[in-house]
Amino acid sequence: MGTSGKVAATLAAVSMLAAFPTGAIAMSSAEKLRRLDIMLMVTGLRCRTTADNFQADYGRFTTNHITELNAASDQLKRELVGRPGGPVRALDRLSVVMANTYGQGHPWLGCSELKQVARNLAQARGSAPLIAAADQLLGESGNSQIVVSRR
Numbered sequence: 001m002g003t004s005g006k007v008a009a010t011l012a013a014v015s016m017l018a019a020f021p022t023g024a025i026a027m028s029s030a031e032k033l034r035r036l037d038i039m040l041m042v043t044g045l046r047c048r049t050t051a052d053n054f055q056a057d058y059g060r061f062t063t064n065h066i067t068e069l070n071a072a073s074d075q076l077k078r079e080l081v082g083r084p085g086g087p088v089r090a091l092d093r094l095s096v097v098m099a100n101t102y103g104q105g106h107p108w109l110g111c112s113e114l115k116q117v118a119r120n121l122a123q124a125r126g127s128a129p130l131i132a133a134a135d136q137l138l139g140e141s142g143n144s145q146i147v148v149s150r151r
Contacts, residue, residue, distance in 0.1 A: 032134035033072035052111035057118035
């Protein structure tokens with residue numbers, strides 16, 4: 001599949017997710033990207049001993065989106081200025097809370113679905129499809145039949 005085909009597939013997959021409401025997530029785009037990254041990291045670690053190990057897909061996601069992820073981290077630090085201990089310590093504390101949220105797994109997606117999510121988001125370009133996916137994936141509930149798939 002060519003680059004334009006991958007982009008189209010990713011956008012189609014994200015639009016498929018958008019059809020299922022999960023409730024609004026009131027947070028900045030930077031926080032959404034940070035939470036998405038941590039959710040994939042933590043659930044990837046939980047799934048690594050299963051047939052749906054997606055560590056390699058998560059690695060491609062972080063490699064392909066390091067610019068967006070670093071920019072989100074920097075922006076989140078700016079948003080946390082003035083917090084006790086400073087922005088770096090506040091981001092560390094927030095990151096631990098985020099990781100603990102997914103310590104027992106994703107609330108409504110299993111390893112197989114998360115593997116497909118990681119694979120397709122690794123192919124996305126720019127932060128817009130990542131933020132759109134975060135809006136759907138970070139909710140407390142959703143449709144367990146959702147599988148982000150390439151078309």
